[in-house]
Amino acid sequence: MPAQPFGLRVAVVGGGWAGLAAGVRACEAGHRVQLFDMASQLGGRARSLPPDDAGLRLDNGQHILIGAYRRSLALMLQLGVAPEAALLRLPLRLRYPQHEGLRLPPGAAMPAFVRGVLACQRWSWRARLGLLSAATGWMLRGFRCAPELSVAQLCRGLPQQIKDELIDPLCVAALNTPAAQASASVFLRVLHDALFSGPGSSDLLLPRRPLSELLAEPAQTWLQTHGAELRLGHRVQSLVPGAKGGWLVEGAAFDRVILACSAAEAARLTAPLAPGWSAQVAALKYEPIITVYLQHPGPAWPSPMLALQEGPQAPAQFAFDLGQLCAEAAGRSAWVISGAAPWVERGLEAAAEAVRRQAQRELDWAQPPELIRVLAEKRATFACSPGLQRPPAAIAPGLWAAGDYVAGPYPATLEGAVLAGEFAAANL
Incomplete structure (x- = not known):
């Protein structure tokens, strides 16, 4: 009315x-x-x-x-x-191209997190227990910390494998800021609400x-x-x-x-x-995001969303098989470079070519994928730095x-x- x-x-x-x-x-x-x-x-x-x-x-x-x-x-x-029709809901899963990462089962938040961590056979027992110990400490402190702490400082006692395969991907996905420059207090708030605030809070909702x-x-x-x-x-x-x-x-x-x-x-x-x-x-101050859209030659992926190991010649941290989200987009994928300032400086053409090579290498495609489009949002988010x-x-x-x-x-x-x-x- x-x-x-x-x-x-x-x-x-x-x-x-x-x-x-x-x-x-x-x-x-x-x-x-x-x-x-x-x-x-x-x-x-x-x-x-x-x-x-x-x-x-x-x-x-x-x-x-x-x-x-x-x-x-x-x-x-x-x-x-209707969110249930417009979005594909999946339990949190950090699936890498060649191996399974953390995967949370359904259920109450805290038991699901503990079960998911203990079941992650990719990580050593020392790494799993170290993560659970750190998470318990964060919970006992009410998911609060000194405002001047960075995520890297907050997590410096964690095993390197946990930082590489969990903390860094979650940090850059949530804050669009690398862990060394990202606010630990904001990161803890996101972790609390996503992982520990109720059943389904950590579910990924991918647009269909x-x-x-x-x-x-x-x-x-x-x-x-x-x-x-x-x-x-x-x-x-x-x-x-x-x-x-x-x-x-x-x-x-x-x-x-x-x-x-x-x-x-x-x-x-x-x-x-x-x-x-x-x-x-x-x-x-701001952090950019680059999205590279590819037409890929390979079959459907093991998951609609893949986490990726970032490196000097591997700029993307996450990739999405759009064909699993919408049938009309079969063969298309989106590769995301968060905290992309170094690649913006190198140029979008260089970023797109590095992603094409990363995609072919990670998914073992016989032929390189075709570039559809590369987009840069140079002021995608504010830089979520400590004490901001x-x-x-x-x-x-x-x-x-x-x-x-x-x-x-x-x-x-x-x-x-x-x-x-x-x-x-x-x-x-």
Whole structure:
């Protein structure tokens, strides 16, 4: 039903997952919403590209969700997307091309973790017991540690095999930051919520459909149905206080404003209004992600998602057999380089060629795979470093920020974006 006329007039600047979550919650509360986005389509850094010559839509990067993303899943369901149909749910499994890694059985979180670790015959008994001892210590300390610790420092007592085959892959997947530079306190929060917060929390949820169909496109339909006005392809240039309170966005009066745009855009718009907040946002550093899409000649893989051993000539840490997720994508795969700054410097052509060789070598293909496309999101996530002070959501009276970079429990994830959007909307 359309928004009620007595609600506040709210501007949401930015149409990524944070902005969409904020817009939906604001409409739901009876406010009148106008959403601006500088792109011609919604979704931000989690969207699909236009169809290719074969009619298939690649995503602007391979994304996954986990069972602990409860707000994201609830929002999808509200928008008419059935998560059980749109996502392939698998128990956490770090399957490497040539061997099995950690694999968690179903069941209550803590017993499942213990059983999974003890059953991992790839690791020595010393390594398995060392991991369980460390995890017990983290649990007894409430999954908290000194804010200045890095993940590498937190885990320095663990056997090298555990660090190579579990800690490093999980760290770069969750924080998009190498363990030596990643915040241990944020990593522990992610481990707590993913591995120890309830049955199914650690499950991997792999998209069966183009990413835009999971949230952006259903949200666009929902918002329009509920009376929101969408202005796509419009970069907001003017944000100033109103003469009688509220805010003027592009000269139009609003009672409240939610900045759900990128951190760089939020810093630009707030520089004359809240210079301290703007400077804190502008100081954030970023980590890129490269996704290499290949057409591969081999048969189906042992698992839809493979973990990979990173090395000087092996840049990808994870690979996805897209044909196991969607029949129309048979033979296609996505290879992900997280924390990809060194490979961005070397160039996308060099990164793609290194991944092609890595893929052929890892999966023992007789012929090299064909490169379909290589994509780089140079500001994919903020660098989640130890002691990082992230900016607060509140900027000024009636002006809020919503994005995965604002202060919160998670690193730059889809769930972090949704939580930030809902938090800003709840404070209108």
